Amino acid sequence: MSPRLGDVGANLALYEEQLRAARDLCADLVVFPELSLTGYFLKDMVSTVALRLDSPEISRLRELSRQTALVAGLVEETPDFKFYNSAVYFEAGEIRHVHRKVYLPTYGLFDEGRYFARGDRIRSFPSKFGQLALLICEDLWHPSTIYLAALDHAVAVLCPSSSPLRGISDGFPQDDNARYWESLNRTYAQTFSLFIAYANRVGFEDGVGFWGGSEIIDPSGRTLAKAQYYERDLIVAEVNLKRARQRRVVSPMLRDEDIDLTINELMRIRERLRPGAAEPAPRALKRAAPAARRGSR
Amino acid sequence: MTAAIPKQTPAGVTANSLTPPRIPTNALLLRRILTAFIRDEVRKVGIERVVVGLSGGVDSSVSALLAAEALGAGNVLGIELPYKTSSAESLAHAEAVAAVGGFDTLQIEITAQIDAYFERFPDADNMRRGNKMARERMTILYDHSARWQALVLGTSNKTELLLGYGTLHGDMASALNPIGDLYKAQVWALAAEIGVPAAVVGKQPSADLWVGQTDEAELGFSYAEVDALLYAMVDLRYSHDELCAAGFAAPFVARVSDMVRRSQFKRRLPVIAKVSNRTIDRDFRYARDWGR
Numbered sequence: 001m002s003p004r005l006g007d008v009g010a011n012l013a014l015y016e017e018q019l020r021a022a023r024d025l026c027a028d029l030v031v032f033p034e035l036s037l038t039g040y041f042l043k044d045m046v047s048t049v050a051l052r053l054d055s056p057e058i059s060r061l062r063e064l065s066r067q068t069a070l071v072a073g074l075v076e077e078t079p080d081f082k083f084y085n086s087a088v089y090f091e092a093g094e095i096r097h098v099h100r101k102v103y104l105p106t107y108g109l110f111d112e113g114r115y116f117a118r119g120d121r122i123r124s125f126p127s128k129f130g131q132l133a134l135l136i137c138e139d140l141w142h143p144s145t146i147y148l149a150a151l152d153h154a155v156a157v158l159c160p161s162s163s164p165l166r167g168i169s170d171g172f173p174q175d176d177n178a179r180y181w182e183s184l185n186r187t188y189a190q191t192f193s194l195f196i197a198y199a200n201r202v203g204f205e206d207g208v209g210f211w212g213g214s215e216i217i218d219p220s221g222r223t224l225a226k227a228q229y230y231e232r233d234l235i236v237a238e239v240n241l242k243r244a245r246q247r248r249v250v251s252p253m254l255r256d257e258d259i260d261l262t263i264n265e266l267m268r269i270r271e272r273l274r275p276g277a278a279e280p281a282p283r284a285l286k287r288a289a290p291a292a293r294r295g296s297r
Numbered sequence: 298m299t300a301a302i303p304k305q306t307p308a309g310v311t312a313n314s315l316t317p318p319r320i321p322t323n324a325l326l327l328r329r330i331l332t333a334f335i336r337d338e339v340r341k342v343g344i345e346r347v348v349v350g351l352s353g354g355v356d357s358s359v360s361a362l363l364a365a366e367a368l369g370a371g372n373v374l375g376i377e378l379p380y381k382t383s384s385a386e387s388l389a390h391a392e393a394v395a396a397v398g399g400f401d402t403l404q405i406e407i408t409a410q411i412d413a414y415f416e417r418f419p420d421a422d423n424m425r426r427g428n429k430m431a432r433e434r435m436t437i438l439y440d441h442s443a444r445w446q447a448l449v450l451g452t453s454n455k456t457e458l459l460l461g462y463g464t465l466h467g468d469m470a471s472a473l474n475p476i477g478d479l480y481k482a483q484v485w486a487l488a489a490e491i492g493v494p495a496a497v498v499g500k501q502p503s504a505d506l507w508v509g510q511t512d513e514a515e516l517g518f519s520y521a522e523v524d525a526l527l528y529a530m531v532d533l534r535y536s537h538d539e540l541c542a543a544g545f546a547a548p549f550v551a552r553v554s555d556m557v558r559r560s561q562f563k564r565r566l567p568v569i570a571k572v573s574n575r576t577i578d579r580d581f582r583y584a585r586d587w588g589r
Binding site: 175207 | 321322583584
């Protein structure tokens, strides 16, 4: 879909239209793109389009989810007035899970760290379809997020995205960013033996286009459904999460994952990355330093 | 134990490499993206039409043909704005492009107003005259955009925008520009793909400001040379040393870097003195597409 920038009412109407179309195709779960209820390059509009989870718009989405489960992409305002780039999972008239984007790109054309608070957790959650996880766009460029989701028992990752088209190479029907994403999705699906439903938006905002190309990938890396590039599209695939079993029987890498090894090595690396860690006795030096500074004032 | 870490170099750079990176063109993909851009950005303003200044050159030809494909020929008006010294060939080429795109043209000669103005300032040099003509043309395009409820389509490419080789509030002005992120080499490739007549694609680029003028003679280097340099410098972020290692002459690198730096003002809004807590575009920040 192609949301209208900063117009939640218009985009909620688009949601309803898409949900009707999806129901006609017998879809049980619809994943909308990142920030598709608001548009992406919001800048100073973030606070004006933000929704509290008890707002009427959210109630409407809860109602809509009685028929079809859905993932909405929106700006979430918390009771203590923080604004998150969130994906909300609605099922059977209830909010079942909220994921707040952890990795907020703030480089190049991106400015998310300027406007959003940063999420601090990766959790899978139960749904009527099985154990799911939500990760938003840039989250997936950090392999730790999907690693954690997989270890937390997710069998499918739903990824709402607003990925801009950029980079042209010869001989391809899509831009470089699209191709990078497609290889990520397949690699992750195979590596972690899970399904990936990737929902990317289309349209332009101030000349920045979004490449569309949403896709559903099975745990063997096979493409179950693929949307058009650069055009609005709605794709449907029949997904049986139990199919992940087959893949995990054949390739039991997740079973063999050594969490203690990972934790130990991460703690060691964190210690090494600590400022001043190259010093022979970092803790002692750290304690001594403030005293020295006090003395010199 | 410490593993040997190889010295980091950007993608495409190898030690002692003498081959500059090649600019990708992928005209098929560019055509698809840019027509979608025009359709989306024009219609979300609640408008169906564009006007475009047709010079008979490759940049305005590509922009106009992309617009005709995106919006339909009936929604594009090409306006030819010759001065008395403009070449007849330019007008013929503009007409040939309009014939390919199937859109209408309008010819408005600017000689009378330009000459009337410079009667008072007869000592004005070529630069002043050229700038005045470029701005005169743009006021006419904007007038016709209001008359026809259209947007003004920009026709400046990335090479000239980076070099500052254009007139601020003249040919650099527009409501939207489909080719502003395309180097001249990419414009040429797209021109061939989209059906710009070979005579237009093949001719020497010229602002047609005076008889016999060509861009490359005025700039002192070819588009092929400077495109390759700018692509490596701007898009791939090669350092000065890496550019030289890739075979670009140090004085050429220095001169082009300087042109890019000195023309930065042309690519920015006017400087606003900050006094409030929220100053336009600095901390009062919204997209142009706000609410669209």
